[in-house]
Amino acid sequence: MTGLSWPLLLAALAGGYLLGSIPFGLILTRFAGLGDVRAIGSGNIGATNVLRTGRKGLAAATLLGDALKGTLAVLLAGRFLGPEAALVAGLGAFLGHLFPVWLGFRGGKGVATFLGVLLALSPLGLVAFAAIWLGLAFTLKYSSLAALAASALTPLVLWAIGQPSVAILFLLLAALLWWKHAPNIRRLIDGTEGRIGQKG
Numbered sequence: 001m002t003g004l005s006w007p008l009l010l011a012a013l014a015g016g017y018l019l020g021s022i023p024f025g026l027i028l029t030r031f032a033g034l035g036d037v038r039a040i041g042s043g044n045i046g047a048t049n050v051l052r053t054g055r056k057g058l059a060a061a062t063l064l065g066d067a068l069k070g071t072l073a074v075l076l077a078g079r080f081l082g083p084e085a086a087l088v089a090g091l092g093a094f095l096g097h098l099f100p101v102w103l104g105f106r107g108g109k110g111v112a113t114f115l116g117v118l119l120a121l122s123p124l125g126l127v128a129f130a131a132i133w134l135g136l137a138f139t140l141k142y143s144s145l146a147a148l149a150a151s152a153l154t155p156l157v158l159w160a161i162g163q164p165s166v167a168i169l170f171l172l173l174a175a176l177l178w179w180k181h182a183p184n185i186r187r188l189i190d191g192t193e194g195r196i197g198q199k200g
Helices: 006-020 024-031 047-051 056-081 083-098 111-121 123-140 143-160 164-180 182-190
Strands: none
Touching (some): 006 056, 006 083, 024 047, 056 083, 083 111, 111 123, 111 164, 143 164, 143 182
């Protein structure tokens, strides 16, 4: 612990939040002349809903942007303010994506930004997440279930590899991610959640 002052920690949180609140899905679809992505599909601003426009390139760009804003927030805070600030900025970026002030606090579900923060704080943790997601997505064919399971296991992986502070952060992020995925969880329970590759 570095004992960073509260004003600097709040600055890291605010900076992370502002970066995280950039709505790449909304910005990219509007620039592409597709209107407001919130008016289609689930109404979400994330890559999955952008994919419903039929523009795979835009969906990939949204995924990348939503991930890298989390990575950038962590790296900038870590570079200029230290490791404590990096953790706080990661939390801020995630909260910014979920609850962007510009959009009435109605943002995305957080998976891409979760991964971007994880990339900056623990590349090995990201590899573990990817392995869990791929294994479950391949066998069960549910992307949402794979992401939920991988996010829940991420704090345990981080703790096991000797990153307890990062593990605590990701325990909080995973809880928020699960909360934002409540509709997906209900559909999984009801058996109505769409499978990977399923048409219609």
